[in-house]
Amino acid sequence: MFERAVAGERRALGRLLTLVERGGPAGDELAEIAHPRAGHCHVVGLTGAPGAGKSTITGRLAAAASAARADDTPGVGVVAIDPSSPITGGAILGDRIRMDEVIDREGTFVRSMATRGSSGGLALAVPGAIRVLDAVAYDPVIIETVGVGQVEVDIAGTADTTVVVVTPGWGDAVQANKAGLLEVADIFVVNKAERPGASDARRDLELMLDLGAHPVEGVPHWRAPILMTTATDGTGIDELWNEVGKHRTWLQETGELENRRQSRDRFEMLGRVDELLGAVGRARAESDHGVRLLGEVKERSMSPAAAASELLNDLLQ
Amino acid sequence: MFERAVAGERRALGRLLTLVERGGPAGDELAEIAHPRAGHCHVVGLTGAPGAGKSTITGRLAAAASAARADDTPGVGVVAIDPSSPITGGAILGDRIRMDEVIDREGTFVRSMATRGSSGGLALAVPGAIRVLDAVAYDPVIIETVGVGQVEVDIAGTADTTVVVVTPGWGDAVQANKAGLLEVADIFVVNKAERPGASDARRDLELMLDLGAHPVEGVPHWRAPILMTTATDGTGIDELWNEVGKHRTWLQETGELENRRQSRDRFEMLGRVDELLGAVGRARAESDHGVRLLGEVKERSMSPAAAASELLNDLLQ
Numbered sequence: 085m086f087e088r089a090v091a092g093e094r095r096a097l098g099r100l101l102t103l104v105e106r107g108g109p110a111g112d113e114l115a116e117i118a119h120p121r122a123g124h125c126h127v128v129g130l131t132g133a134p135g136a137g138k139s140t141i142t143g144r145l146a147a148a149a150s151a152a153r154a155d156d157t158p159g160v161g162v163v164a165i166d167p168s169s170p171i172t173g174g175a176i177l178g179d180r181i182r183m184d185e186v187i188d189r190e191g192t193f194v195r196s197m198a199t200r201g202s203s204g205g206l207a208l209a210v211p212g213a214i215r216v217l218d219a220v221a222y223d224p225v226i227i228e229t230v231g232v233g234q235v236e237v238d239i240a241g242t243a244d245t246t247v248v249v250v251t252p253g254w255g256d257a258v259q260a261n262k263a264g265l266l267e268v269a270d271i272f273v274v275n276k277a278e279r280p281g282a283s284d285a286r287r288d289l290e291l292m293l294d295l296g297a298h299p300v301e302g303v304p305h306w307r308a309p310i311l312m313t314t315a316t317d318g319t320g321i322d323e324l325w326n327e328v329g330k331h332r333t334w335l336q337e338t339g340e341l342e343n344r345r346q347s348r349d350r351f352e353m354l355g356r357v358d359e360l361l362g363a364v365g366r367a368r369a370e371s372d373h374g375v376r377l378l379g380e381v382k383e384r385s386m387s388p389a390a391a392a393s394e395l396l397n398d399l400l401q
Numbered sequence: 402m403f404e405r406a407v408a409g410e411r412r413a414l415g416r417l418l419t420l421v422e423r424g425g426p427a428g429d430e431l432a433e434i435a436h437p438r439a440g441h442c443h444v445v446g447l448t449g450a451p452g453a454g455k456s457t458i459t460g461r462l463a464a465a466a467s468a469a470r471a472d473d474t475p476g477v478g479v480v481a482i483d484p485s486s487p488i489t490g491g492a493i494l495g496d497r498i499r500m501d502e503v504i505d506r507e508g509t510f511v512r513s514m515a516t517r518g519s520s521g522g523l524a525l526a527v528p529g530a531i532r533v534l535d536a537v538a539y540d541p542v543i544i545e546t547v548g549v550g551q552v553e554v555d556i557a558g559t560a561d562t563t564v565v566v567v568t569p570g571w572g573d574a575v576q577a578n579k580a581g582l583l584e585v586a587d588i589f590v591v592n593k594a595e596r597p598g599a600s601d602a603r604r605d606l607e608l609m610l611d612l613g614a615h616p617v618e619g620v621p622h623w624r625a626p627i628l629m630t631t632a633t634d635g636t637g638i639d640e641l642w643n644e645v646g647k648h649r650t651w652l653q654e655t656g657e658l659e660n661r662r663q664s665r666d667r668f669e670m671l672g673r674v675d676e677l678l679g680a681v682g683r684a685r686a687e688s689d690h691g692v693r694l695l696g697e698v699k700e701r702s703m704s705p706a707a708a709a710s711e712l713l714n715d716l717l718q
């Protein structure tokens with residue numbers, strides 16, 4: 085199936101991504117096949133608050149990237165992460181429709197991933213999806229996540245180029261800062277730039293960049309540019325695509341690209357380590373020893389924390 | 402400090418809760434002191450979508466509980482969980498102010514907990530806060546969480562009595578179902594019941610309860626009642642408080658209370674196990690062995706998943 089996906093069969097690729105999302109032995113096997121062939125695509129992370137227009141920007145950016153691609157390449161991969169809670173799912177469905185309106189169906193492969201409440205699953209499924217798209221030569225791969233929740237921010241932050249989208253409006257830049265989005269941003273986009281307050285939002289971001297900037301001698305420094313867009317009519321998208329290219333060149337020339345990729349490998353390895361250790365923990369909790377300790381917690385002769393330490397006693401030397 | 406909190410000193414109690422939130426050795430020590438004295442209070446979890454009016458309901462429910470308390474008890478504890486992302490923090494600040502308007506300051510202790518993006522921290526801090534409030538005789542303790550994200554739903558779901566708040570409007574009940582809120586609900590509240598669509602929301606919930614109901618012989622079954630409230634003017638709050646009392650009695654009479662508490666102990670123990678194992682995993686990733694494996698991932702001679710398995714080889718027999 086992998087070879088069929090490499091040959092350009094979109095249905096085969098879709099099935100591979102389903103295997104990645106499901107995890108398990110088939111997903112593992114696929115990772116082993118894809119890993120040696122991956123490592124070429126540029127990964128763009130795009131994140132921001134709900135309603136900032138991320139999906140529309142992603143769709144337009146994908147169209148710009150697709151138009152610029154070489155003839156012998158399949159095009160642009162897009163992985164859109166639905167928020168882990170279906171409570172806000174309605175808005176996302178709307179977004180998906182908006183994205184469909186602007187993408188170039190030929191040169192773009194869009195995959196929407198539900199997280200089913202499992203942020204741990206997300207931390208593994210996204211790198212896995214990037215690997216498969218990468219191995220079958222999609223380039224760039226754009227990852228769109230809502231910038232709410234640590235895992236989502238981390239995922240966007242481990243991209244090669246991270247784009248943070250804000251909108252005009254009181255305190256949006258401040259909120260993005262608190263959410264840790266400022267630290268991960270390589271490029272800022274003030275979307276809905278035709279609205280009142282857009283220049284204020286820009287000024288807020290400039291100020292925060294000034295406050296946060298303390299370049300270290302000998303360490304390459306990139307100051308995140310701030311772009312103004314109106315994604316609904318496409319204004320500013322070409323400039324954004326251009327800046328992504330500049331950042332890509334900067335990463336290559338400074339060697340930062342290697343660092344980013346190592347962070348991403350590390351993030352994935354740790355995600356997997358957490359998954360494996362989680363299974364170890366649950367198995368121990370369900371063992372006779374675990375049940376006995378829970379009994380002591382119930383009798384109030386032992387706290388849950390003490391029971392946990394006791395349960396892992398041999399590992400915590 | 403614990404003794405001063407027991408004696409009714411609110412500032413001492415506030416400091417204890419700060420220790421719980423910070424974690425670390427002082428928090429652990431506190432848990433050891435508090436655990437043997439806890440286990441008496443009724444824990445009410447209150448959850449629902451953002452903007453459903455949870456804070457106002459919590460405030461009014463706390464006032465009703467406080468009015469009904471015995472003279473020699475300190476009253477009602479409230480732990481309100483701010484969402485893990487500060488992006489939506491603005492709305493919450495507004496909520497907090499609304500809650501302040503309705504609570505009885507004398508008989509209620511309100512604690513707002515920020516989660517700082519760490520859902521793992523939340524899974525430990527909330528049981529810790531319940532334990533402390535419980536040990537100094539607050540009863541009931543109400544936990545308010547936004548029903549977005551697995552950890553938040555889990556926390557509300559491990560309460561003795563879980564109240565799920567929905568509002569009239571297309572699909573809200575359906576969304577609550579998808580988020581796993583239906584499964585954890587002991588009581589439903591349709592808030593903003595004066596709005597159009599309230600009776601539709603009620604009907605949707607009834608239907609979903611009918612579909613989901615398959616009582617097992619010999620296992621006590623509680624069908625979640627559906628209450629209509631207008632929290633802003635207090636309509637329906639006495640009925641809600643009354644239903645919480647009925648559910649409490651049902652839990653005691655059927656023995657379900659013990660089951661709930663064991664689940665809660667287990668949830669906390671597993672949260673702690675995850676924390677401890679997470680540290681083990683990070684230490685291994687940073688070891689020479691971990692760095693060497695990451696090098697192989699970079700050279701593409703090993704996938705991140707294979708590296709993780711190798712790193713934990715001795716634990717995964």
